[in-house]
């Protein structure tokens with residue numbers, strides 16, 4: 047582990063810490079910083095030990111664990127997806143994650159990742175669009191105006207140059223919230239549309255970030271115009287899709303990690319031999335991206351562990367720079383590591399643990 051200076055301690059970044067971190071650094075800097083890390087980490091794709099995430103499904107949603115490691119750091123994220131949660135006042139998506147030292151297994155960072163998930167998802171989407179969408183794209187349809195939507199809008203403003211937004215959500219209050227939050231954010235137009243078709247018409251880029259545990263058909267083939275780029279964010283687990291299969295059939299489809307997207311993405315609707323390209327291959331120059339101005343491209347986003355590895359690294363570096371977070375005694379450590387039992391004997395262990403906690407630097 048290279049980033050945390052104090053061997054043996056774990057830094058905890060709770061929700062308040064992460065909010066403070068993003069406010070102090072500024073959201074655009076966080077989007078740019080996480081995007082830069084995702085790009086750099088994606089370029090060294092083969093350094094990572096990768097696997098599709100482990101998912102536990104229920105009637106109302108999914109809870110997932112997302113592990114990944116390179117030679118020095120192991121990361122995992124816990125994340126859920128429960129589309130009906132908002133009716134009960136809970137977010138659809140909630141997350142936290144861990145960074146650990148590969149050489150010792152010691153956990154270095156435990157961090158709230160709900161906010162960082164929105165930032166890293168938007169950063170990944172915009173990074174893919176910067177490579178795959180037509181040059182000069184300025185107009186984006188944004189379908190699904192919930193928790194992810196502001197982050198998507200701002201990442202596309204900064205990384206792609208989107209200046210006009212057309213919004214649609216089945217919940218008008220969600221669109222009104224998005225309009226209010228984007229006021230003064232540098233968009234030339236932010237227009238709420240009466241239908242998905244109206245929002246999509248003439249757009250350079252179409253982002254779908256809806257939440258419904260169903261095979262929805264948010265975008266259908268007759269809506270597609272030559273040269274469009276689709277950023278499909280909300281179809282991210284079995285039985286939860288947004289694109290009509292005919293849309294996938296008419297496009298070049300790019301994915302994060304194919305074994306995971308085959309199960310979770312809009313791609314789940316297509317035959318096993320339907321050709322896709324992993325995005326890292328385009329970044330690394332191993333595969334072409336868009337082949338012509340008329341080609342329709344799709345980034346079938348599901349969210350891959352590498353993006354959380356990159357986000358956790360960003361949070362840790364920023365927290366240390368800003369002096370945020372608390373050192374915690376997450377794991378029990380006896381003075382004599384072979385005498386774990388000794389911690390159970392009154393005086394000594396309590397004193398040892400307390401002493402260690404006081405010795406930890408904050409931030």
Ligand SMILES: NC(=O)c1ccc[n+]([C@@H]2O[C@H](COP(=O)([O-])OP(=O)(O)OC[C@H]3O[C@@H](n4cnc5c(N)ncnc54)[C@H](O)[C@@H]3O)[C@@H](O)[C@H]2O)c1
Pocket residue numbers: 127129132138139163164167189190191192193194195214215216217220255256257258262264278279280281282347348349350
């Ligand atoms: N790919 C990834 O990496 C990634 C990361 C985070 C979230 N997600 C997914 O993105 C989606 C959005 O997440 P969120 O946190 O913004 O959820 P959210 O519940 O806050 O917002 C979803 C919005 O979609 C709207 N909606 C639902 N059905 C619709 C329809 N048919 N047409 C138009 N709008 C519709 C809802 O009214 C709501 O406003 C979820 O499905 C989530 O699982 C994906």
